[in-house]
Amino acid sequence: MSMAGIEISYGFAKSPFGHCFIAWIDNKICQLSFFDNDEYEMELFAEKFKGNKLIQNDRKAVDFAQQIFEKNDRLHLQLDGTEFQQKVWDALLEIPANTTTTYADIAKKIGKPKAVRAVGTAVGANPVAYLIPCHRVIRTDGTLGGYRWGLEVKKRMLDFEKGIIP
């Protein structure tokens, strides 16, 4: 699925986990990232969606952020990924809140029990943080594993779901 030529809106907003960047197509979220460098994040985004019309709309982004982090709404998503990645991301969506799974479990779930390492990479490629709860995937030995925006954020998200709001 190619998204070139499509009109994409985006904006910046606050979240319990720091500044975030949200992008959407036709009201469906296609990107949600956390970061500490606006310009760099914007560069990555522009590069990823070059060839599209990009429209900034912070007010709507703030709106989305409220739905996501305060009202816990499940928004519609627009994802662009390989077959394998889609399967992995679908599996992530089934992990209940305040719960964790392992990379190995996900591998089993999608019918490729040995593709653990590949699952790790696919999880890391998740374009929509938090909504696709890649923070709920940890290692079999109980340690956190990795997180694209740092383990602090991953840990904080898990605490947040437990109701622990520091």
Add this chain to the structure above:
DNA sequence: TGTGGATCTTGTT
């Protein structure tokens, strides 16, 4: 604890 091999997908060349 830590190291090495197994294993699979992806991006790059």
Add this chain to the structure above:
DNA sequence: AACAAGATCCACA
């Protein structure tokens, strides 16, 4: 077509 690099896991020392 080949290769290197992963948000891993398991065995074994």
